[in-house]
Amino acid sequence: MSNNVDYEVRKRVIDSHRIVSKYSDYIPVIIKSNGINIKKTKFLVPDSVNVGHLLYAVRKHITLDSSKAIFLFCNNSLICGSSLMRDVYDKHVTKRGGDDDLFLYVTMSMENTFG
Secondary structure, three states: OHHHHHHHHHHHHHHHHHHHHHOOOEEEEEEEEOOOOEOOOEEEEEOOOEHHHHHHHHHOOEOOOOOEEEEEEEOOEEOOOOOEHHHHHHHHHHHHOOOOOOOEEEEEEEEEOOO
């Protein structure tokens, strides 16, 4: 089992380095969801757009009632929708330290809203 996990980690590290070197102006993002069924979990997002654009792209891949809102978190902190993707990436990927995986891991959560 450990060899299979090690293989997956190595493959993900190789994939992330390949993507970052080939698409230097894009951020590789993996979305994890809490109770939301999402069809697509990997995104390649331009680094010059804000998080709101990522939220818009993600929302197109889920079926969600308009009375529900989704929020994006990274390292257990809410990501501001007006933050640039490059800033979020630089802050959270470098914070991981020795991890060679260059993906930005974002957790998506849903909340009921009124209106």
